[in-house]
Amino acid sequence: AQSVSQHNHHVILSEAASLELGCNYSYGGTVNLFWYVQYPGQHLQLLLKYFSGDPLVKGIKGFEAEFIKSKFSFNLRKPSVQWSDTAEYFCAVLWGYNKLIFGAGTRLAVHP
Amino acid sequence: GAVVSQHPSRVICKSGTSVKIECRSLDFQATTMFWYRQFPKKSLMLMATSNEGSKATYEQGVEKDKFLINHASLTLSTLTVTSAHPEDSSFYICSARDSLDHLDTQYFGPGTRLTVL
Numbered sequence: 001a002q003s004v005s006q007h008n009h010h011v012i013l014s015e016a017a018s019l020e021l022g023c024n025y026s027y028g029g030t031v032n033l034f035w036y037v038q039y040p041g042q043h044l045q046l047l048l049k050y051f052s053g054d055p056l057v058k059g060i061k062g063f064e065a066e067f068i069k070s071k072f073s074f075n076l077r078k079p080s081v082q083w084s085d086t087a088e089y090f091c092a093v094l095w096g097y098n099k100l101i102f103g104a105g106t107r108l109a110v111h112p
Numbered sequence: 113g114a115v116v117s118q119h120p121s122r123v124i125c126k127s128g129t130s131v132k133i134e135c136r137s138l139d140f141q142a143t144t145m146f147w148y149r150q151f152p153k154k155s156l157m158l159m160a161t162s163n164e165g166s167k168a169t170y171e172q173g174v175e176k177d178k179f180l181i182n183h184a185s186l187t188l189s190t191l192t193v194t195s196a197h198p199e200d201s202s203f204y205i206c207s208a209r210d211s212l213d214h215l216d217t218q219y220f221g222p223g224t225r226l227t228v229l
C-alpha cells in the first residue's frame with residue numbers, strides 16, 4: 001500500500017531563511033501529489049498540487065514543489081519564509097480513485 | 113473558493129451517548145465526502161468515504177456500526193459516533209470533492225473536536 005513520509009517533524013527558522021520540507025512516497029507509477037497547510041486554529045488549505053506536466057509546481061504564497069519521480073519525492077520549498085508561514089504542512093498522495101494518504105506533517109515555526 | 117463547514121466545532125459528551133457531526137459543502141455539490149480522524153501530533157487518517165445516495169465505504173479497522181455515515185444530499189454528510197467512549201475523543205475532519213472538478217481536489221472542513229467524558 002501507498003505511504004507518505006515526511007522526515008522533518010519540527011522545523012524552526014528565522015524570517016527570510018529558505019525552506020525545504022521533504023516528502024517521499026512509497027509507490028511508483030502515476031501519482032497525484034498535494035501539499036496542504038494548516039495554520040493555527042484553521043482548517044487544512046491546499047497549497048499546491050501535481051498531476052502531470054511540469055514537475056516544478058508553483059502554489060500560493062510563494063511556495064513551490066518539485067516532483068522527482070526517480071526519487072519518489074515531492075519536496076516543498078520557499079526561498080524566503082515569513083512569520084506568517086508558521087503552520088503545519090502536510091504532504092499527501094492520491095491513492096486509488098479518491099483516497100488521500102497523508103504524511104505525518106511538519107510543524108514549521110518562523111521566528112521574527 | 114470552495115468552502116466546507118462542520119458543525120459543531122466542539123462537543124463534549126458523556127460516555128455511552130451518541131454524537132452527530134455535520135459536514136456541508138457551502139458553494140458546490142459534492143457527490144463524495146470523506147471523514148478523517150486526526151490524533152494529537154499525528155496525521156489525518158481516512159475513516160470512510162461517504163457517497164451521496166449510497167452506503168459509505170469504510171477503511172480497514174473502522175467499525176461501521178460505531179461510526180454511522182449518512183450522505184443524504186449533494187451538500188451534506190453526517191457522521192454519528194454511537195455509544196461514544198473516551199477513546200473516541202479526537203479531532204474529526206471532513207472533506208468534500210467538487211463533483212465538477214476533475215482534478216480530484218479535496219476541500220477540508222475546520223474539524224470537530226470531540227471529547228468523551
